[in-house]
Amino acid sequence: MGCWTPSKRPSGPPDLAKQVERGLHPVTKYAVLLLALAVVPFVRAEDLRNIRTGWEIPTENYADQPYIVRTNDGAWLCILTTGSGHEGASGQHVVALRSSDRGRTWSPPVDVEPADGPEASYAVLLKAPSGRVFAFYNHNSDDLRRVKADDPPYKGGWCTRVDTLGYYVFKYSDDHGRTWSKQRFAIPVREFEIDRENPYAGAVRFFWNVGRPFIHNGAAYVPLHKVGRFGQGFLARTEGVLLRSENLLTEADPQRVTWQTLPDGDVGLRAPAGGGSVAEEQSFSVLSDGSFFCVYRTTDGHPACTYSRDGGRTWSPPHYMRYADGRPIKHPRAANFAWKCSNGRYLYWFHNHGGRSYEGRNPAWLCGGIEADSPEGKVIRWSQPEIVLYDDDPRVRMSYPDLIEDGGQFYLTETQKTIARVHPVDRILLEGLWSQFENTTVALDEPIAGLAGFAIDLWIEFQTLAPGQTILDSRNEQGQGICVRTAPGGAVEIVLNDGNVESRWSCDSGLLKAAQLHHIVANVDAGPKIVTFVVDGRLCDGGPACQFGWGRFDADLERAGAGKPLGVAASFSGRIHRLRVYGRPLRTSEAVGNYRAGLNPR
Numbered sequence: 001m002g003c004w005t006p007s008k009r010p011s012g013p014p015d016l017a018k019q020v021e022r023g024l025h026p027v028t029k030y031a032v033l034l035l036a037l038a039v040v041p042f043v044r045a046e047d048l049r050n051i052r053t054g055w056e057i058p059t060e061n062y063a064d065q066p067y068i069v070r071t072n073d074g075a076w077l078c079i080l081t082t083g084s085g086h087e088g089a090s091g092q093h094v095v096a097l098r099s100s101d102r103g104r105t106w107s108p109p110v111d112v113e114p115a116d117g118p119e120a121s122y123a124v125l126l127k128a129p130s131g132r133v134f135a136f137y138n139h140n141s142d143d144l145r146r147v148k149a150d151d152p153p154y155k156g157g158w159c160t161r162v163d164t165l166g167y168y169v170f171k172y173s174d175d176h177g178r179t180w181s182k183q184r185f186a187i188p189v190r191e192f193e194i195d196r197e198n199p200y201a202g203a204v205r206f207f208w209n210v211g212r213p214f215i216h217n218g219a220a221y222v223p224l225h226k227v228g229r230f231g232q233g234f235l236a237r238t239e240g241v242l243l244r245s246e247n248l249l250t251e252a253d254p255q256r257v258t259w260q261t262l263p264d265g266d267v268g269l270r271a272p273a274g275g276g277s278v279a280e281e282q283s284f285s286v287l288s289d290g291s292f293f294c295v296y297r298t299t300d301g302h303p304a305c306t307y308s309r310d311g312g313r314t315w316s317p318p319h320y321m322r323y324a325d326g327r328p329i330k331h332p333r334a335a336n337f338a339w340k341c342s343n344g345r346y347l348y349w350f351h352n353h354g355g356r357s358y359e360g361r362n363p364a365w366l367c368g369g370i371e372a373d374s375p376e377g378k379v380i381r382w383s384q385p386e387i388v389l390y391d392d393d394p395r396v397r398m399s400y401p402d403l404i405e406d407g408g409q410f411y412l413t414e415t416q417k418t419i420a421r422v423h424p425v426d427r428i429l430l431e432g433l434w435s436q437f438e439n440t441t442v443a444l445d446e447p448i449a450g451l452a453g454f455a456i457d458l459w460i461e462f463q464t465l466a467p468g469q470t471i472l473d474s475r476n477e478q479g480q481g482i483c484v485r486t487a488p489g490g491a492v493e494i495v496l497n498d499g500n501v502e503s504r505w506s507c508d509s510g511l512l513k514a515a516q517l518h519h520i521v522a523n524v525d526a527g528p529k530i531v532t533f534v535v536d537g538r539l540c541d542g543g544p545a546c547q548f549g550w551g552r553f554d555a556d557l558e559r560a561g562a563g564k565p566l567g568v569a570a571s572f573s574g575r576i577h578r579l580r581v582y583g584r585p586l587r588t589s590e591a592v593g594n595y596r597a598g599l600n601p602r
Contacts, residue, residue: 047450047527049363051391051398051414054421055104057097060084060115065210066413066420067124067402068103071176072131075100076404078413079123079135079177080420083115087417088161091115094123094137096177102406103413103422112171112180118143121163126213126220128249133173136222138208139184140166147206148199150231159230164208168224168243172254185254187222187243190261192268194228194239206230210281210335210400211240216290220248221312225280226268233278233299233333233357239268240282240296242312262312272318275300279318283337285346287378288371295321295338301354301547303331309377316376323367324381324437330354330541330549334361338369338380339403341410345370345434346380349388349401349412354547361397363390363528364414368433383436384539386429386588389414390528394552432589439593442601445582453526456484456494457580457591459599462514463573465490470569471576482560484522494522494531496553496560503553507533508540517577519595525585529553532588537595539588 046053057066057078064081071077076099083092095109112135113120123137140162149159169184195202211223221244228237242262251257263269271279275298282296292308294315302320309316321329332355338348346369351361365385372381389398389412396416404411410425428448432439456472467488475481480499487493489509496503512518512535521534532550533540541549568576577599586594 047452048424048426049387049389049450049527051389051396051416051421051423054414054423057103057413057420057422058106058109059095059418059420061418062087062089062092063415063418063420065122065124065400066415066422067212068404068413069125069127069133070404070406071098071127071133073176075176076103076406077125077133077177078106079112079125080415081121081123081137082109088163090119092119092121092163093117094120094135096135096173096180098177102409103404103411110178110180113137113139113184118166119163122208122210124209124211124213124222126215126222128220130249131174131176133177134170134213134220134248135172135180136168136170136187136209136213138163138166139169139186141169141186142166142204144204147204147230150229150236153232154230161230161234164227164230164235165204165206167205168207168209170254181254183254185257187259189224189241189243189259192226192239192241192261193266194226194237194268198228211283212337212339212402214284214286215249216286216292216311218246218249219311220245221284223282223284225282228277235278235280237277238280239270240279240294241268242282242284244312263308263315264313269294269296269304269306269315270318271298271300272304272320275304278333279304281335285338285340285380287340287380288344289378291377293338293380295336295348297331297333297336299333299356301330301332301356302328303336303350307376307379321382323384325384325538327538327541329367329382330547332356332360333358334397335399335401337401337403341403342405343434347403347430347433348382349403350385352385352541352550354542359397361399362394363387363530364398364401366430366433368430368436370434370437381437383433384588384592386433387525387528387530388412388425388429389423390530391416392529392555429587429589432587436589436592439589440596440598440601441593442580442597443582443586443590443594445580445584448584451525451527451584453524453585455524455580455582455584455586455591456520456522457578457582457586457594458484458520458522458576459517459578460520461517461575461577462486462512463575465512465514469572469574471572471574472566472579473569474564474566476564480560481564482566492520492522492533494524496524496557498558498560501554501557503557505531505533505551505553507535508543508549509545510543511535511538511540517599521586521591521594523585523591524553529555529557534586534588534591534595537592539591 118140151157206227493506
């Protein structure tokens with residue numbers, strides 16, 4: 001796979017338009033107006049994928065898990081963890097806010113727990129059919145100031161961060177989140193092996209939760225992530241469970257609510273066999289046949305997933321989640337959530353690279369999911385992904401999202417731990433994900449609001465794949481322009497040069513073969529400043545050898561297209577069967593559709 005590095009500047013090519021006239025390189029009508037690529041602007045109109053265009057949710061300073069339910073009076077009720085300090089600092093507590101205009105403005109925060117009490121953290125909401133709303137969260141009720149931990153990394157074997165332990169509790173509201181019960185109620189959580197093996201033999205419990213509660217067959221289910229010890233990477237051993245209540249939704253007296261801890265046995269949801277000791281932040285969805293689907297993060301470079309066919313009592317052996325085409329999905333140690341939508345389809349939030357740490361949460365990507373049959377029951381087939389949110393600063397880490405549907409529109413929340421926001425999502429992007437498996441339509445070169453950049457779409461046959469062959473070129477004598485050429489490892493790269501800055505990125509290695517027809521889309525997205533390749537209908541993800549399949553070009557790059565008219569290099573040893581040039585980036589779903597439409601679409 002390529003990377004952004006300086007490159008040698010070949011001389012300019014002949015004019016493609018003249019070759020088209022001679023019939024040597026057929027192009028579609030969508031390319032004609034853009035053959036010169038004379039001005040490819042990297043400025044753009046407002047891009048709703050940029051998180052800074054979102055609507056801010058008021059917080060104190062620290063802001064985490066902005067989760068929302070629609071109350072029975074039509075408002076949005078948001079619960080989140082906040083505080084005047086940083087994550088894990090003293091004073092961390094839970095607040096609730098209401099919005100009557102779909103997240104544009106918010107009422108003043110109401111304390112579910114006060115800032116001057118023990119740490120209260122990581123709240124999630126569940127609305128009962130009656131309208132009562134429950135808030136579940138961690139509470140350091142014993143006001144512990146330190147707990148035993150691994151040494152190293154904790155000097156002396158003590159961890160002073162105490163927001164991931166104590167008791168799992170709930171309060172409730174009967175007025176749509178305006179006020180909350182004075183009393184909190186602790187949930188009895190069954191002891192597992194991971195608890196007995198912690199430094200306190202289970203007498204002190206370590207845990208937290210980010211997963212959305214859900215209702216199935218009249219019972220309430222609330223996720224929980226058990227922690228075995230604090231060590232390298234803060235949480236050194238984790239696994240997931242489900243808390244089930246048969247009567248939470250119908251019992252007026254919370255003291256009489258009963259709970260059971262699932263799955264059966266002594267072990268929760270862990271990483272697949274051979275994986276690491278981290279398996280956390282489980283996210284659950286209920287399929288149309290009543291099966292449960294669960295996806296969660298690991299430190300293995302891939303998310304894990306599993307299915308339950310008996311209401312959470314037992315689960316299939318965990319495996320790394322895959323696209324419908326069989327490739328394993330890549331994801332670092334970050335929240336990755338799957339949501340079931342009202343249309344019976346699914347959306348999956350993740351970060352599309354194989355990192356093993358907490359880093360790399362920008363941009364955020366979405367896959368679309370549709371149900372399919374299997375011998376065991378329903379399963380979810382996952383599309384290839386699209387960028388849904390990004391920040392101009394690659395160091396910003398957006399995470400802990402929620403999905404809201406209201407009035408036929410879709411919205412996402414997210415946080416960078418200091419600012420929480422609401423974002424409307426383009427419905428066309430979502431429909432493209434869900435229809436990706438059947439799409440055989442060639443994308444039109446029509447503007448899409450907020451999208452700037454360009455795409456080069458090639459049906460091409462190589463006589464040889466020796467690296468350094470120039471295929472398309474618009475660079476002038478100063479090297480300014482765009483070049484597409486072969487790269488080492490049987491790959492193709494795109495070079496962007498504005499006269500001062502040059503960047504390049506290549507597709508995954510090993511995908512292209514000589515004397516075979518290939519479809520290649522090089523996609524330059526000026527919003528997140530990211531280049532992607534789609535080769536023969538597959539979005540490059542770096543494969544088993546590389547962490548990333550997409551790359552950022554230099555933020556200082558301005559106009560890479562202001563060179564000569566685009567042309568095919570005379571030295572190119574192959575044939576371009578069809579070329580399309582788009583004055584905007586193609587979405588992944590469009591690039592897949594172009595491939596599935598074939599060389600000669602009807």
